Amino acid sequence: MNRPILIGLAVLLSLIVIILPVAAIFTRAFAEGVSVWAQAVTEPETLAAIRLTILTALIVLPVNIVFGLCAAWAIARFRFPGRRALLVVIEIPFAISPIVAGLCFLLIYGAYGPVGSALQPYGIQLMFNLTGIVLVSLFVTCPFVVREVLPVLSVAGEDEERAALTLGANGWQIFRLVTFPNITWALVYGAILATARAIGEFGAVSVVSGAIRGQTMTLPLQIELLYNDYNTTGAFAAATVLALLALLTLVLRALISITHPATGAKP
Amino acid sequence: MSLEIDRITKTFDGAAVLRDVSLNVRDGEFLALLGPSGSGKTTLLNLIAGLTQPDGGKLLLDGTDITHKPAGARRFGMVFQSYALFRHMSVADNIAFGLRIMRGRDRPSKAERRTRVCELLDLIEMPELADRYPAQLSGGQQQRVAMARALAISPRLLLLDEPFSALDAQVRRSLRGSVRDLQRKVGVTALLVTHDQSEAFEIADRVAVMNGGLIEQVGTREELQQNPASDFVRQFIAAG
């Protein structure tokens, strides 16, 4: 009896709350035609922001994979003092707001921080450049891979790995031939989430980027810059690029969850 | 190959799991470690396999000390209670695994590996199932593949950890004979861990009865039944 009302209400609210905002971006971005949109997206500053964002993602992705696999292997396969504490520490980035995260990095690695000031005499600067952007991106994305791979590793158990060991396999052979095939999709899933977050991170990156036009602006920051410059067409055009990437992420996630139902722990 | 277990001790969480266990496994024999759960038999098997390190004592294989040799270097074939088949590999790839990962001169060529896998598939009477995946096999078939995989590396010792416990009674009985026959054909020294005395007596040449981290008695079925060395052995054998 309530069924149609509840479904209708849920769909209507989702439409207003979730779909309309995204639709608004595309409408505004294409309001003056595709050519104006294309022109806005290929502005030199916007292109530079896209390049920087891709570069950041490309650096962050492999580091995240290596860290995620190492942490998941150590935690799932061994017992050591502080193991539970380590699990909690790895989850911390999800509990910290982006601005506070960025501030933390500035306070330690910035010119006035203990590490930053120690490195300064050697001409090494960690903040307000690509290094800073990469470091905070690692902070905000590092829990994703561990979170996806760890449960799969734990559920799979280590019998197969022990069997491989008795058959003479070394550590790398065990990982490559026995472990890896079982966690591939969890790894891919986690890596997609981490990459999407690295591409879209705004708050933490804005604190440490230094906001040098055409140089240290990632695409999410560029949107704000264009918007504050009253270049709304440019801002909405840049936003469509990120919105499309977000939609792509959702499609990929859905595909992986359908084809490999065991993967994809919900947030 | 003969194995000498010399005064092995092992403690977990402050509790002694193995206390001064000594045992001789003769070349070519099939020996069963029989005991209730918690008697230390599986720990002893894991120790022999190199999956656990003893706190004290020695393991001698044909007189050579292997106590601290890594599991991967021992070349002991092991059949796990869960079989631990590689779920993403076909039956043939599972059996070939130990050969595929060998290094240097020992490593057989692809053709040699294929021949060896075929021989083993014939041996376990499953030649037509080479391309199946573990999940597509019955429990009994999985167990035989696990045997073939362990035998593929021409093991110096074959270790079986409760290999029948996951099977239903009928399959279990028919597989006992086939495991025994395989071991004879290959001529490998074998150790079986079980809590089921009829299984132990049917398969093994000699049976070592374990209780509370100690070996109470080693002997043939007749010796154990006619001259039990302790009350525990008498009761355990009578109860089964």
Next chain:
Amino acid sequence: MPILQTTMDALRRRRRSPLPGLGLTLGVTMTFVTLIILLPLSGLAWQFAQLDLSDYLFVMRDPRTLAALRVTISAALLATVFNGAFGLLLAWVLVRYRFPGRAFLDALVDLPFALPTSVAGIALVALYARDGWIGGLLEPLDWQVAYTWWGIVIAMAFTSIPFAVRAIQPLIEELDRREEDAATTLGASPWQTFQRITLPQLSPGILTGTGLSFVRSLGEFGAVIFIAGNLPYETEVASLLIVIRLDEFDYPAASAIAGTMLALSLVLLVAINVAQTRLYRRLEGGA
């Protein structure tokens, strides 16, 4: 020395796994965790420790700081209340009913997480500004959303919807429908059944969902600053004030506010965890 004792026990108890790689993987993990998580956090702690109480109170008693906290917390509360209700509705409909487009709606729930916050911000402005689709509708009612406190609520609600839905969904899946049937046979109306039987069983999920949603809202920055107007004392959120203090190189003030916000979030997260464990224990009898 109980701590030393436990460590020693743990060391003794540790069963050596036969698998290789502990040294390498734990080494990589600890290096990364130290450089990327622990050291930066200690940076904030270090700066915070350098403040004495009077400095701290000076920053926190500043009317502008107090106003920012009031704006942030009140907006986060309203956003959370909305998300609790909307999240429950959406989770219920997604689990209990089968209708065309259900899978699509389910995937859509994650969109606010997938969408970068600055994109969400600019999208919400486009929608709620006076020339936007919804802003235009509200104009005759003299209800302005964009660049006001209401805009902050909207931005916070949007970015934290998935928390509420995803925390409640699994609990609805686990509900035993026979309990509802039993209540019905005893003469309960559908509303009574929902209120007395269903809702209490969903309470751990609702608590977690709204709690996480609230914590996320407290720290939300990207989406908020586009739509907030950012007027000091009126529509300036705490995160923005931290950034402003940073731009003024007033690191002590930035750290004081950030440390307070961080402490608040952590206390809330721990409280959610404890309360959730208690609720589960009551529902499942000790498990």
